[in-house]
Amino acid sequence: MALTSSFTVLQSSLSLRRDGLIYSSPKTFVSILLSKPKSSLVTQNCNPRSSSDEPFLTKRMLNLTLVAMSICGLPDVSSALLAEEMELERYTDSKEGFTLLKPSSWMKVDKAGATVLFQEANMGSNNIGVVVNPVRLESLEKFGSPQFVADKLVQAEKRKESTKEAEVIKFAERSGGGGLPIYEFEYIIDSTRGGMKRIFSAAFVASKKLYLLNIVHSDKPESPLDPHKRMILEQVLHSFDAATLV
Template sequence: MAGRTLLVAGVVATAVVAQGLHSSAHAEEGSAVAAASEPADPSLTEYVNAKQQYRLLVPAAWEAKGKAGADVLFEDPSRRSTSLGITVNPVKVASIEQFGGLQDVGDKLLDAERKKESTLGVTLLGSSSRTGATGATLYEYEYELDSTRGRKRILNTVTIFSSRLYILNAAFKCDKDGCSEEAQRGVALLRRLAGSFDVTTN
């Protein structure tokens, strides 16, 4: 999963570098606290990283892991192939729109996946943009990846705020023939978690 998160970071960072800008890895610690802005759900907690200025909901049972290149990585202990990670990189650009639109960034992301030797096929299932509480634009992508390592549903959220590039990457491993009804429930959870991600002010 961390490798895919770095792939996304590389795709977006390449676009930044192409404009004469620079990005580099940076990580800080965060903490999990009870969610206050979402409907009460005892299975979820809100993870807040005040220094890196972001927050999102995560299942209370999931474990936070240390992973090179990731600010934080959460795994489902009952299904290790299900994970969600965040990377944060400083950049010299004010917004995601300054170096690419929704489709442009999505095309670069999928092209990078297709070029990997392990990839058998990639299908974009949906993309959208939303405005966070701070006014930052967040690009969201969902695609199915068929590779020599299996079939996965991937969700990405990308934004820039306060001179930082934020990338959320979530993955759910499906059956060989596709995502079953049970898998769809797992993917639906990842959509909810990704949808809760936002950047914050101190």
């Protein structure tokens, strides 16, 4: 499972820290600011459609508007409203000390090696998992930059016999609750086991524990990840944080 392998390479790397190495400052995502749609775009259809299409279109436009307003930092949009419109619910593990949003329809399942795992109904290969284990470092930043960690993850994937291709798409650093550094990654894997998959990962270290979130979703050429589902998974990614700091 990608979640377990990702954790293994991070845990082994963090446990084998080498003193004296200094890495460059972490790179960040280039923010894409979406303009707030004009009211006419919501109420007026440019092309004739059946009345049954209108609720779907209205909800999709509302979601896009909420995401755009959230990115722009407008005060009249709360994260709770955005999560509700995207059918996300809060999951908190008080014992292990982490929290995240998850799609309300995804079911919790037991899986060896995972602290928690959620699977999409009838699509078990699409899943959201978290692994928590102790490490020696007090901060992920002391190990290296987001790019350095992303390279480690992809190198580990490329060493697998089943992997045909693995490529980093994005990496970034954000601040969680209390200023906790959290690294985020996006990469794709083409494997003989399951074909093309897109993986969103987030990691942080708190109280000498490594917390790793892996979101795995099929992204095959014949059935690519659609923009709406991508927005939902990105909200899950950005919601991952230490529970005691939220």
